[in-house]
Amino acid sequence: MVKGGKKLCGEVTVSGAKNAAVAIIPAAILVDGVCTIENVPNIQDVKVIVSILKNMGASVEYIDAYTLRIDCRNVTKQEKPDEMMRKMRASYYLLGVLLGRFCEANVTMPGGCNFGSRPIDQHIKGFEALGATVHQNGDAIFATAEKLQGTSVYLDTVSVGATINIMLAAVLAEGTTEIENVAKEPHIVDLANFLNAMGANVKGAGTDVIKIKGVKSLRGGTYSIIPDQIEAGTFMVAAAATGGNVLVKNIIPKHMESVTAKLIETGAKVTEYDDSIRVEGAEEIEAVNIKTLPYPGFPTDMQPQIVALLSVAKGTSNVIEGVWDNRFQYVTELLKLGADVRVDGKKAVINGVASLTGTQVAATDLRGGAGMVIAGLMAQGVTEITELKHIDRGYEKFEEKFKALGADIQRVTY
Numbered sequence: 001m002v003k004g005g006k007k008l009c010g011e012v013t014v015s016g017a018k019n020a021a022v023a024i025i026p027a028a029i030l031v032d033g034v035c036t037i038e039n040v041p042n043i044q045d046v047k048v049i050v051s052i053l054k055n056m057g058a059s060v061e062y063i064d065a066y067t068l069r070i071d072c073r074n075v076t077k078q079e080k081p082d083e084m085m086r087k088m089r090a091s092y093y094l095l096g097v098l099l100g101r102f103c104e105a106n107v108t109m110p111g112g113c114n115f116g117s118r119p120i121d122q123h124i125k126g127f128e129a130l131g132a133t134v135h136q137n138g139d140a141i142f143a144t145a146e147k148l149q150g151t152s153v154y155l156d157t158v159s160v161g162a163t164i165n166i167m168l169a170a171v172l173a174e175g176t177t178e179i180e181n182v183a184k185e186p187h188i189v190d191l192a193n194f195l196n197a198m199g200a201n202v203k204g205a206g207t208d209v210i211k212i213k214g215v216k217s218l219r220g221g222t223y224s225i226i227p228d229q230i231e232a233g234t235f236m237v238a239a240a241a242t243g244g245n246v247l248v249k250n251i252i253p254k255h256m257e258s259v260t261a262k263l264i265e266t267g268a269k270v271t272e273y274d275d276s277i278r279v280e281g282a283e284e285i286e287a288v289n290i291k292t293l294p295y296p297g298f299p300t301d302m303q304p305q306i307v308a309l310l311s312v313a314k315g316t317s318n319v320i321e322g323v324w325d326n327r328f329q330y331v332t333e334l335l336k337l338g339a340d341v342r343v344d345g346k347k348a349v350i351n352g353v354a355s356l357t358g359t360q361v362a363a364t365d366l367r368g369g370a371g372m373v374i375a376g377l378m379a380q381g382v383t384e385i386t387e388l389k390h391i392d393r394g395y396e397k398f399e400e401k402f403k404a405l406g407a408d409i410q411r412v413t414y
């Protein structure tokens, strides 16, 4: 329940990156030793992946609220809990790690947010190039190989998941694997840094080509996950949307460049420091045009939040979704608040309105839910947001962090 109209002010500390955590935690299966992983976000998706690992025989314990100690030496290639796997998209990383470790993987097609079709043909292309045979039976995928042999793979689509999965399968393969046209998101670099810290030989993460020299084994070690780029961006947009003044702390400002640039275009004042960014909202929000793209482009995972902001901008904004087929489901909810947004395929035309008015809306997905919270913070009156389970998948203490910034927000349990 959000009562709009409060300017957000103060400081907020960003948690560890969800999309890095959900790749790095299963990657521990490849490690012949104990991994200590720091700065782990306390979110539902992490809880699910931890349960999956435990079910597979791993010893996973929290040393403190944000540090996980994982020992996967006892993991076997037994069946995984299907119901848990369906709860999150990132469970498909088990394909890469199990194939890498046992040359055999049996995984149920993952769930996660529904943005139209979510194919995994590029993951499979990579596994097959490494020498695996992959069968799909309904929502079950079975991959097996005599051995994995280093190879060259060119991705037809820039895919975060395929880049990560092929990297995971290749670290223990024989010889060198070169993956071309890869995704360059910060969490891909983070996973490569984690693997290298455990003894892998991965070069080029963050560029278009990743080169992996297979090693015999990985050893245990300690690694700290990077801050969450999208959580940081969400608070930056919320600060701008409410005309507030917020210091967003524990971030890597370089990762925020596309968001920072757009917020400045909307009229906000953005000041970068070493590991924090201050956003001061303008009295009047200017309309802007945006196309979401793979990193370093404007993140698709920031699209609903920025559209919420632009719904009250002066003038007309055009937002093109350049990554997913269908990522405007949340717009029907935004319309209930009085926004004027017309969606035509992958394009949304947003005619800024003078103000939004609170009502009941649903979080249609994780980032759509964040967009609703931002809209609620701007709206007149009370906005009730349902389906919080989507938000809890990826944001830690979301309402508490907003409350600390002065928002009138509370979680209501019926």
Ligand code: EPZ
Residues within 6 Å of the ligand: 018, 019, 022, 089, 090, 113, 117, 118, 119, 120, 121, 122, 123, 124, 157, 158, 159, 160, 161, 162, 183, 300, 301, 323, 324, 325, 366, 367, 394
């Ligand atoms: C990751 O999903 C993120 N999830 C998503 O974040 C994010 O929206 C997306 O990357 C893009 O940045 C995780 O990291 C767990 P993709 P992923 O493979 O890896 C097409 C959030 O809100 N494609 O980069 O599944 C695909 O259809 C979530 O935190 C193929 O055609 O995304 C899409 O159009 C939601 N074939 C595009 O590529 C394939 O084999 C990008 O998908 C794979 C993908």
